[in-house]
Amino acid sequence: MNDKSATATLDEKRMKPMQMTEETLDRFIKTVNVSAVFGEPVKAGENVIIPTAQVMGGMGFGAGFGSGRQGRGEEAGNTGEGGGSGGGGRSMSRPVAAVVASPEGVRVEPVIDKTRITLTGMIAGALLGLMFIRRLRA
């Protein structure tokens, strides 16, 4: 009976960090909401500008708990318990567009990141160059 209750307590202790990580993860996910994607409206004369951005975030947690007994059977001595947890995350955002509301109507002005596009083009060019060199050598 004592062993069963001890195992149940052990299981509870093991589950608690898992539940905590799940709850923290759920809270992190909820931070990526509409107010994170759409910024505060800015009034410029007759126009109202709402900036928008793409928000990306990743998070990971780990937690563990263990216990052990010294010796076996009747010689079993002290019990020890230990636990640990760790986690990390990163988030980033980049502008996507600006929604402009004017007396004429509502329009979307895209934000074009030329640096990103150029970098992508350079990577593509490098890969194509590598393929071309391989072909020449073959």
Add this chain to the structure above:
Amino acid sequence: MRFYESELITGKPVSASGRTIIPQAKRTIIRMPGRNRALVIGRPAAVLVEEPGREEYLVPIRDETDRARRTVFIQLALTLLAGGLLGRKRRVRRDRAAQGAIR
């Protein structure tokens, strides 16, 4: 708990120039196995515009930078594929020619 979730979320309405603008965003959640890791992406989807004397309409928000990058990657993939197929054809022709020469 689903591995992949995508949902449309609506924000607080904003009043501007006699119109009501309701922002809509798309939230994508990717949960890794183990229940303790996740990746979440939020991007603007559209704005719903309500005007007096007019039916409400949706103004989509397109990510032009992402579109340009995707175009470059797709073109790269197609070029690599075409290069691979052409190379294979050439090798087959070369091997056949070599076999013909041996005979």
